[in-house]
Amino acid sequence: MTDEIPEDIPHSIGAAVRATRAERGESMRAVAERAGISQPMLSKVENGQLLPSLTTVYGIAAALEVAAASLLPPVGGVAGEPLHFAVDESAHAPTAQLLSGGAGASFHAYLLTGRAGDDDGRDFRHPGQEFVYVISGVVQLRRGDRVDRIPAGGSITYDGTVAHRWSVLEDARYLLISTS
DSSP: OOSOOOTHHHHHHHHHHHHHHHHTTOOHHHHHHHHTSOHHHHHHHHTTSSOOOHHHHHHHHHHHTSOGGGGSOOBOSSSOOOEEEESSSSTTOOEEEEEEBOTTOSEEEEEEEEOTTOBOSSOBOOSSEEEEEEEEEEEEEEETTEEEEEETTOEEEEETTSOEEEEEEEEEEEEEEEEO
16 A cells, blocks of 8 residues: 555545435534544544545445445546555555545446455445456455455456455455446
8 A cells, every 4th residue: 555645635535425414404423423433543543644544435435325435536537647545544454546436436446465364344335336347366355154265367256235345365455346
């Protein structure tokens, strides 16, 4: 993950979170509780003081009942630079680059990179379908009682509304495309 984050990215995400929360008349405390984060952390996100992980973005989006993509600035196109994220705040989480997507997009594409033992940190659940293609290594997808092991060259499509979680079994790079 890059050490330098353009200053406008955390501010853009924070402004979208704050505007959505205010539009719904929700308190920071209520949204933070439903998102599984502290109120001070939500305040830092809203004020552009930190770049939240993907897990945090998806948690906030679920708490606000909006698509996670609606909280992200648009990326992609010929000159578009990807957004770099940690998947979770833990030291053992894959990193992600949002290659294309964000607010207003009908899909978003992430390139994820992880080392053996990395994990999403918690389950994701969101509207839409997801497609994953494993470029290298081996990953595992848990959906309820089902566990799928996907090696390099393998792919899977699944319903994002079912709680799911990725783990890296062998150092891996994988492409995830999610519909909004």
